[in-house]
Amino acid sequence: xxxxxxxxxxxxxxxxxxxGPLSFHDWMQAALYDEHDGYYRRADRLRQGxxxxxxxxxxxxxxxxxTFAKYFARCHAELGAPARWTILEVGAGRGDFAHAALxxxxxxxxxxxxxxRYLIDELGDEARVAAQIKLQxxxxxxxxxxxTDLTSFAGIIFSNELIDAFPVHRVxxxxxxWRELAVEINEANEFAxxxxxxxxxxxxxxxxxxxxxxxxQIYEVNLAAEDFIVRAASLINHGYLIxxxxxxEREELLSAAHRFNGTLRSFHRHRMIDDALSHPGQKDLxxxxxxxxxxxxxxxxxxxxxxxxxxxxFLIDEGLLDxxxxxxxxxxxxxxxxxxxxAARQLIMPDGMAAHFQVCVQRRANxxxxxFTDLLKN
Numbered sequence: 001x002x003x004x005x006x007x008x009x010x011x012x013x014x015x016x017x018x019x020g021p022l023s024f025h026d027w028m029q030a031a032l033y034d035e036h037d038g039y040y041r042r043a044d045r046l047r048q049g050x051x052x053x054x055x056x057x058x059x060x061x062x063x064x065x066x067t068f069a070k071y072f073a074r075c076h077a078e079l080g081a082p083a084r085w086t087i088l089e090v091g092a093g094r095g096d097f098a099h100a101a102l103x104x105x106x107x108x109x110x111x112x113x114x115x116x117r118y119l120i121d122e123l124g125d126e127a128r129v130a131a132q133i134k135l136q137x138x139x140x141x142x143x144x145x146x147x148t149d150l151t152s153f154a155g156i157i158f159s160n161e162l163i164d165a166f167p168v169h170r171v172x173x174x175x176x177x178w179r180e181l182a183v184e185i186n187e188a189n190e191f192a193x194x195x196x197x198x199x200x201x202x203x204x205x206x207x208x209x210x211x212x213x214x215x216x217q218i219y220e221v222n223l224a225a226e227d228f229i230v231r232a233a234s235l236i237n238h239g240y241l242i243x244x245x246x247x248x249e250r251e252e253l254l255s256a257a258h259r260f261n262g263t264l265r266s267f268h269r270h271r272m273i274d275d276a277l278s279h280p281g282q283k284d285l286x287x288x289x290x291x292x293x294x295x296x297x298x299x300x301x302x303x304x305x306x307x308x309x310x311x312x313x314f315l316i317d318e319g320l321l322d323x324x325x326x327x328x329x330x331x332x333x334x335x336x337x338x339x340x341x342x343a344a345r346q347l348i349m350p351d352g353m354a355a356h357f358q359v360c361v362q363r364r365a366n367x368x369x370x371x372f373t374d375l376l377k378n
Contacts, residue, residue: 008037008281013185021182021194028167031280039281043126056161057353058097061343065100067320073109075156075240086155088119090147091162095131102138118142147231154238164245164286166224169202170262173213178206183277191277218262219254220287226297233301241303241362244311247289263288294360303362311357315347
């Protein structure tokens with residue numbers, strides 16, 4: 001049973017009763033990011049782990065961050081081994097990925113570690129404090145910042161499961177006309193779906209991609225994803241934008257029968273909740289990202305998408321299996337070895353967590369000759 005977060009729910013009800021139906025984008029923005037009671041802003045909410053609502057790969061196994069650290073070291077070499085460079089992690093959570101990556105760089109790639117300034121942009125106060133504590137031993141090279149306050153640099157911008165949590169506009173076709181799903185209050189004083197006229201920027205996007213929907217079909221428009229990619233591209237004067245998330249190409253999002261009603265999902269205690277509108281601030285909300293959008297937006301912003309793979313294959317190609325061997329070599333406790341191997345299986349098995357994610361690597365156009373052949377389909 002989910003207890004309602006009274007302040008946020010009451011404020012949203014008052015807002016809707018006062019101003020009329022609220023676009024789902026604005027409702028999702030409040031449910032996740034309200035300054036006081038939003039899901040990702042609440043200090044009293046344990047979101048990750050077995051007792052939370054979901055698990056992420058960085059906190060499942062440090063091998064995730066360790067393997068990416070090896071890839072980061074290769075990127076550093078491909079950039080000409082600069083004496084100073086920056087790794088910016090956006091949406092770093094409690095610092096699991098950063099700790100594993102920096103530990104690996106320090107141990108295995110000391111020259112890269114010495115050159116590294118590691119920046120973290122994390123919105124949640126509780127997560128940021130936890131990350132600061134976890135990364136105390138790296139305080140000389142770690143800084144906490146906001147993406148909006150930075151100037152351009154050489155290096156990497158990395159995110160894991162960031163874009164899927166951006167608020168989206170839910171576009172639906174009604175009798176051949178685009179409408180936007182919104183939230184109203186029904187006679188039982190519950191949050192309920194309705195529709196509104198589509199917003200101008202959403203209309204512009206739908207026209208730009210020649211969106212064609214069947215009657216009643218829903219498609220999520222993630223304009224915040226475009227804003228993030230454009231901003232990230234403006235910061236990278238020499239380097240890479242690396243995005244890890246779960247998504248699909250636009251053609252699949254629009255043609256797959258199981259996605260006719262869109263991809264919005266709501267999670268609480270590792271269970272999917274049918275009513276995404278209930279208990280705002282108490283549940284995770286997420287949508288499947290559009291990789292076609294990611295590639296096209298990056299291209300317009302001066303980035304080329306030159307590597308796109310399923311995450312498990314990316315990790316294997318970047319030496320995960322060797323990392324597993326090194327990771328368990330010095331362990332004496334058989335139970336610890338078994339636990340770490342079980343976590344590692346989530347990264348490599350066909351039914352593991354990593355198999356459901358993808359990696360997109362984009363870089364400043366004309367930065368270097370192509371060295372990979374896994375091209376993102378446009």
